[in-house]
Amino acid sequence: MTPPAVSSPAAASVLDLAPVVPVVVIDDAADAVPLARALVAGGLTAIEVTLRTPAALDSIRAIAAEVPGAVVGAGTVLTPDAVADAVGAGARFLVSPGWTPNLLAAMRASGVPFLPGVSTASEVVALLEQGVSEMKFFPAEAAGGTAYLAALASPLPRARFCPTGGITPASAPAYLSLPNVACVGGSWMLPRPAITARDWPHIETLSRKAATLMP
Numbered sequence: 001m002t003p004p005a006v007s008s009p010a011a012a013s014v015l016d017l018a019p020v021v022p023v024v025v026i027d028d029a030a031d032a033v034p035l036a037r038a039l040v041a042g043g044l045t046a047i048e049v050t051l052r053t054p055a056a057l058d059s060i061r062a063i064a065a066e067v068p069g070a071v072v073g074a075g076t077v078l079t080p081d082a083v084a085d086a087v088g089a090g091a092r093f094l095v096s097p098g099w100t101p102n103l104l105a106a107m108r109a110s111g112v113p114f115l116p117g118v119s120t121a122s123e124v125v126a127l128l129e130q131g132v133s134e135m136k137f138f139p140a141e142a143a144g145g146t147a148y149l150a151a152l153a154s155p156l157p158r159a160r161f162c163p164t165g166g167i168t169p170a171s172a173p174a175y176l177s178l179p180n181v182a183c184v185g186g187s188w189m190l191p192r193p194a195i196t197a198r199d200w201p202h203i204e205t206l207s208r209k210a211a212t213l214m215p
Contacts, residue, residue: 014093014113015134015160015182017046017071020172020210023164023187024049024059031195032059036067038200039189042207048095048185050075051082057089064090073112080106087112095162095185097138099123104130115162119143121152124159133158136185141166146174153180172213186210 014021022044026032032055036047047070049060056074063072073093074086083106086094094107099116104127107114115136118124120143127135137149140163144151149161163175164185175184189206193199 012113013134013182014046014073014095014115015162017183018044018211019176019183019213020044020189021046021048021162021164021183021185022189022207022210023075023185024190025052025187026055026059027053029055029058029062031198032062033066034198034200035190035195035203036063036070036072038204039207040067040069042189042204042209043211044189044207045069046071046073046093046183048073048075048093049091051078051086052076057085060086060089060091064092077103077107077114079103083107083110095136095164097136099127104132108132121156124152124156128156128158134160134182135162137161137163139165140175140184141171145171146178149175149178149180153178156180169210169213172210176213 022039039047049056051074060072063070071092074091075095077083077094077096080102087110093112094114097117117136117138160182161180162183162185167184167186168188172184175181189210194202
């Protein structure tokens, strides 16, 4: 299936799109476009829609077709079939919480940037052996947080990370200050009450603050 045309193509690297990548769970596909427009208006152009709900693929398809400036991707990608479905819906990048050889091969063959998930030094080394140097560090806080990533920087300088999992506006600058962290993933700019109330201006305001986060 040919992905829908978008007015903003994906960057060569997901990590360089914005300091914060919003991690989005969408229950109603009708919310996808206004939610994405609020994120983009706030300066968060890379949008990770997690494949955790039945509405996820339709949401990716709608954002890809209707939100200029958005680079929409798929998160919680767990299988080769999910890779195909996500790219077919218009995903411009892929994110997984972990990886297997089969999943890595499918993501590599997809033709779009991808961030396989890691939480240990051995997993990082295994990906570097495969020629993959850009990764998701997950679950960031539970797996050791900034102290763990800082410890990886010297022995594994080629690895670059997008930490996700438990990160807040208060902790994000400490992650972003690390030499091996290019961006962070989070959902604090998407409070559930705001989504339920369809309070898109509030989400835009929170997104604008997130987009300016720097160490």
